[in-house]
Amino acid sequence: MVEKTVLSAAEAAAKIKEGMTLQVGGFLGCGSPDGIIAALAAAGTRGLTLVANDTSILDSKSGKGNGVVPLIVNKQFSRVIVSHIGTNAETQRQMNAGELVVDLVPQGTLAERIRAAGNGLGGFLTPTGVGTEVEQGKQVLTIGDHVFLLELPLPGDVAIVKAKTADKAGNLRYSKTARNFNPLMASACSIVIAEVEEIVEIGEIDPDDVHTPSIFVHFLVQSAK
Amino acid sequence: MIEYVENKEIIARRIARIFKTGDVVNLGIGLPTLVANFVPPEVTVVLQSENGMLGLGPAPAPGREDRNLTNAGGQSVTVLPGGCFFDSATSFGIIRGGHVDYTVLGVLEVDQHGNLANYKIPGKMVPGMGGAMDLVAGSRVVIAATTHFEKSGASKLKRHCSLPLTAAGEVNLVVTDLGYFEVMGDKFYLLEWFKPYSPQWIQEHTDAEVVVMSTCQCSDIE
Numbered sequence: 254m255v256e257k258t259v260l261s262a263a264e265a266a267a268k269i270k271e272g273m274t275l276q277v278g279g280f281l282g283c284g285s286p287d288g289i290i291a292a293l294a295a296a297g298t299r300g301l302t303l304v305a306n307d308t309s310i311l312d313s314k315s316g317k318g319n320g321v322v323p324l325i326v327n328k329q330f331s332r333v334i335v336s337h338i339g340t341n342a343e344t345q346r347q348m349n350a351g352e353l354v355v356d357l358v359p360q361g362t363l364a365e366r367i368r369a370a371g372n373g374l375g376g377f378l379t380p381t382g383v384g385t386e387v388e389q390g391k392q393v394l395t396i397g398d399h400v401f402l403l404e405l406p407l408p409g410d411v412a413i414v415k416a417k418t419a420d421k422a423g424n425l426r427y428s429k430t431a432r433n434f435n436p437l438m439a440s441a442c443s444i445v446i447a448e449v450e451e452i453v454e455i456g457e458i459d460p461d462d463v464h465t466p467s468i469f470v471h472f473l474v475q476s477a478k
Numbered sequence: 479m480i481e482y483v484e485n486k487e488i489i490a491r492r493i494a495r496i497f498k499t500g501d502v503v504n505l506g507i508g509l510p511t512l513v514a515n516f517v518p519p520e521v522t523v524v525l526q527s528e529n530g531m532l533g534l535g536p537a538p539a540p541g542r543e544d545r546n547l548t549n550a551g552g553q554s555v556t557v558l559p560g561g562c563f564f565d566s567a568t569s570f571g572i573i574r575g576g577h578v579d580y581t582v583l584g585v586l587e588v589d590q591h592g593n594l595a596n597y598k599i600p601g602k603m604v605p606g607m608g609g610a611m612d613l614v615a616g617s618r619v620v621i622a623a624t625t626h627f628e629k630s631g632a633s634k635l636k637r638h639c640s641l642p643l644t645a646a647g648e649v650n651l652v653v654t655d656l657g658y659f660e661v662m663g664d665k666f667y668l669l670e671w672f673k674p675y676s677p678q679w680i681q682e683h684t685d686a687e688v689v690v691m692s693t694c695q696c697s698d699i700e
Contacts, residue, residue, distance in 0.1 A: 280530075283547075307608075337607070360609040387611065
């Protein structure tokens with residue numbers, strides 16, 4: 254198997270250019286690629302669109318937080334496509350001030366739109382959101398006795414994901430609930446960078462235990478210990 | 479003269495009695511989470527957490543937290559023997575696919591048509607729906623868990639929701655600190671009431687059509 258290039262966090266952040274759509278794994282900071290996020294905050298790249306489950310947890314007293322909080326505080330996003338912003342008051346402030354466009358997407362629809370983008374699907378039909386504001390501007394289809402919304406794929410330019418273990422070929426294994434959106438995003442973006450806690454030799458991850466196949470992963474970053 | 483006293487625990491206690499062994503249950507953040515504390519010891523339910531696990535366990539002992547193991551509110555939790563982890567697409571496949579028997583959610587408003595509003599107050603509070611819309615659309619039985627009144631004293635059970643809906647016509651059961659209701663045919667049906675209230679008092683203090691079932695009885699939960 255071909256070995257993947259191991260980048261520093263700063264080299265990884267440099268792959269993310271102004272105006273790109275960036276998918277970031279994690280769920281309220283659990284399973285978040287914190288090293289690449291810190292490097293991207295230091296690089297200061299702006300005008301990005303974020304695709305993520307949420308905008309993480311901001312402690313309003315300290316002004317610090319986990320996950321994508323440093324990028325939100327830095328105003329590096331012009332738009333976020335997420336299911337939840339309730340634990341980051343700064344996201345809400347920027348939205349109310351007209352500085353940030355926030356598209357709220359039901360969590361299951363968001364996950365499936367990302368999966369669809371990586372899986373060659375033109376969209377899917379879901380009952381979620383029928384009869385709510387989520388229905389606005391979408392095709393509504395009745396199949397038999399059931400009403401569905403047509404939801405479209407959501408691809409990205411770059412995905413930054415977090416895994417527990419990678420082998421040098423780029424096969425990934427996640428830990429517990431830190432898996433969440435990471436494997437979906439790894440299938441849906443043109444460039445996929447995986448930040449991992451440990452990099453092992455090819456063959457050291459049992460093929461039965463691989464969560465994300467190596468072909469989805471382009472670069473590896475070793476997490477700070 | 480009956481005086482209302484808010485009682486979240488009685489809501490959690492009553493909901494916990496609804497489940498049977500083997501039921502798959504998703505508990506929302508806040509009041510619904512309390513339900514786990516009151517499931518009878520002889521009943522074993524499987525708790526689903528939408529961030530990607532079955533077999534959700536209690537909070538770990540201090541110092542035993544694992545940063546890779548949290549619930550859908552981002553808090554440290556444990557996993558029970560037999561539990562498992564999966565990605566978010568599988569998690570919502572479980573939810574939309576009808577494999578969750580009960581979902582218990584908090585409420586801003588719930589109306590007699592089974593409509594639920596719990597994710598947005600335009601201009602004031604816009605946290606986002608998270609997984610709530612999928613949970614309400616996909617679960618077999620939707621239980622709305624709520625104190626009966628807002629802080630202002632207004633009934634949270636309505637004739638028509640005025641806030642943006644989380645889902646239309648999906649709520650099956652409503653448990654408040656006054657009683658236990660089922661939503662059927664565009665009305666609330668009172669199945670049980672809690673002391674010291676009475677069916678008549680509940681009807682008079684609810685801003686919706688409440689029918690008292692012929693089998694309605696006083697709950698033995700105090």
